[in-house]
Amino acid sequence: MQSSFLAWMLRMPLIKRWSLMFCVKPENIAEHSHQVAIVAHLLAVIKNKKFGGQVNADKISTIALYHEASETRYGDIVSPTKYANKAIAREFKKIELLAEQECLASLPDEFQAIFSDIIVQDNVSEENKAIVKAADIIVAYIKALDEINHKNPEFDHVEQRLAIKITQLKRSHPEVEYFIETFMPACLATVDKLSQN
Secondary structure, eight states: OOOOHHHHHTTGGGSBSSTTSOOSSOOBHHHHHHHHHHHHHHHHHHHHHHHOOOOOHHHHHHHHHTTTTTHHHHOOOOHHHHTSSHHHHHHHHHHHHHHHHHHHHTSOHHHHHHHHHHHOGGGSOHHHHHHHHHHHHHHHHHHHHHHHHTTOGGGHHHHHHHHHHHHHHHHHOHHHHHHHHHHHHHHTOOHHHHHTO
């Protein structure tokens, strides 16, 4: 039996993020997922090495790579729309679950159990999900800062909203605070400045 799973995943570069907003640097969900995977892996390593965690950093990175898999089916819905109210958010969650289940079903049967707690977000452990979500917020925050740095006021409100979330995350996840202090300052540096380090 042939599988369409990979074909769907390879469509990630076609799905644009921030679709209702002007972007100086357009972004797609493949780029976003890659960045979230890197940040999630770092957060997991920091949690384990600095704060006594016992999470599987490689598994968390893999979950992050696939965390937008559902969007290959139905596209990216911007947060203000998706979370406009509780009823709408509930309905979008149902659509995302259906899309994740479709992605899982597109795999050969013998592989579905392996991918079930990677692709289907309801099956991901709460601890792993929290790290991936923190990484997702951090990556979006870096994107907002980058757009503002390039004189795009379209992202002012995004930065303000995400700054509040980052502050909340730092209180409950010490690995986030360590990450922000250690890695964030260089994220907006020019290549010349980076080369000096």
